[in-house]
Amino acid sequence: MQAYTVRQALKSRGVQVSDDIGTFVREEYEARGGAIAADLLEEHSVLEDAALVETILLEKLAAAAEEARIKLGFAWADSVVRYDYATMADYGRVYPSPIEPDEASQKRIDEITAELEKLQLEMEDEGLEDDAYNALYERVDALEDEARDLQEAYSAEDLARSGVIASLQGGKITLHVGLVRPEDTVKEKGAPSSSTNTTGEEAPDAGEISYPASLAEDLKTERAMALGAAMALHPEATLDLTLFKLVSDVLASGMSVTQAIKIDARKEYRSHAKMDEIDETSLEQVAAAHDALDLSWLDDNRSPADQFAAFRALEAGEKAKLVAYATASTTQSCFARDRQRDSLMHDFEIEIMPDIRAHWTPNAALFNRFKKAWLLKILGEDLGLAQEAVTLASSSKKEIVAFCDKLFAEPFATLTDAQRAAVAAWCPPMMQTAGVACDEAEHASQSPEPDSEIAQAA
Structure with a gap:
C-alpha cells in the first residue's frame, strides 16, 4: 500500500483545515455553520461538509x-x-x-x-x-x-x-x-x-512564458556555443562551409552571403550574465576538440613562412579539424535561423546540430530565471507531468527549480516513455534547430500514477 493511498483514504472524511482548499474556504465555511471534526492536532481537523466546501470554493473562484x-x-x-x-x-x-x-x-x-x-x-x-x-x-x-x-x-x-x-x-x-x-x-x-x-x-x-530581453540574449549566447561545439565535431562539413564562405563573400553578393559566422581571423567575444552557472557540455566538447588538434606547426620560434610550410604538410583531416575549430570560435549569438533570411545556415544547422540537447542541457541557472508559473506550465504541459505540476504548485520556487534541475540532469526511472522523450528533447522553442518546440512533448500527455516515486518526491 502506497502512502498516497492512505492519504486519500483519510481525506475521504472531508477536507483538512490545513489543506490548500481548507485554508482557502475555512473562514466562510465557519461563517455558514459548516461542521468541523476536531483532531488531536488542529491542522488535522476536518471540514466535514464537502459539498459546502466545494460550493464556497466555486463561488469564490467564480x-x-x-x-x-x-x-x-x-x-x-x-x-x-x-x-x-x-x-x-x-x-x-x-x-x-x-x-x-x-x-x-x-x-x-x-x-x-x-x-x-x-x-x-x-x-x-x-x-x-x-x-x-x-x-x-x-x-x-x-x-x-x-x-x-x-x-x-x-x-x-x-x-x-x-x-x-x-x-x-x-x-x-x-x-x-x-x-x-x-x-x-x-x-x-x-x-x-x-x-x-x-x-x-x-x-x-x-x-x-515570455523571455525577458536579458534572458533572451543569454540564451542566444548559449545556442551559439552549442552550434560552435557541433561545428567542431563535424570538421569536414565545417571546412566546406568555411571555404564556401570565404569564396562566396568575394565572388557573390546580397542574400547569397551568410552573416551567421565571422570569418575574419578574430574569435567572437561572448557575453553572458551567468557564464559560471550555465551547462558546460558545449564548453567541454570544444575543449576536447582543441586537445585533439595537431598544433605542432604553431611554434612561435618559427617564422610565419616555416609555420605555413608545416601547416601545409598536415594531413587533410588534421587541417579540417583546425579549420572547423577556428570557424566554430566565430559563431555569433543567435536563435534558430529563418529559412527565408538565411537558408544556408538553416540547413547547415539541421545537418550538424539536429538536436541542441546533444550539446546543451537546461539546468538550475535557466530554471531559476523562470517564473514559478512558467516552471509549472513546462512540467504540466510540455513534459506531461501534470500530477507533479499540481503537487509542486504549493512548493516554493527554489524547490521547483531543484526538482527540474534533478529531472533534466538524470530523468527519473518512473517516467513513461513519452515523458522521458519529452524531457530528453525539451528546450526553449527558439533554441532548437528549426525554431520549433520539441515535438515529443506533444505526445507526453500521459502522466504517471499518483502514487509514483515522482509524486512522492515532489
Missing part, C-alpha cells in the same frame, strides 16, 4: 473570474476546482498584441526597467533567506506584469470570443486568460484574428 472578465473585457468567465491540463488542451487561446505606449506609460516602463535591474541584482545574493527571496520574486512578478499591461492589449475581436477561467493552485487563485472554447475555436478555424500568430510559434500571454 467571483474572481467575473472580476477579471469585467476588468479585461472578456466575453465569459468560468471556474474549476483544479485546472486539468489535458482537458484544457482542447481550448484555443488568444494573445494580446503590442501597442505603442503613450508618454506617461513609457515613463513608467522606464522606471520599471530600472527597478527590475536592481531587484535582479539583489536576488543573486546567495545569502538571502527564503522569505526575503520570495518577497523580491513577487515584486519582480508584479512589475513585469505591470510593464506587460502597458505594452500589450487584446483586440476587440479576440475579447468577443474568449474568456477567463479561475482555478486554485497552491492555495491561491490562478487566472487563465484569453481561452477560447472548443466550439468557438472551430467556428474561427481558418480565420485567424489580428493577434493570431502565423509564424508557427505560440505567442506568450501574461500566464505563459
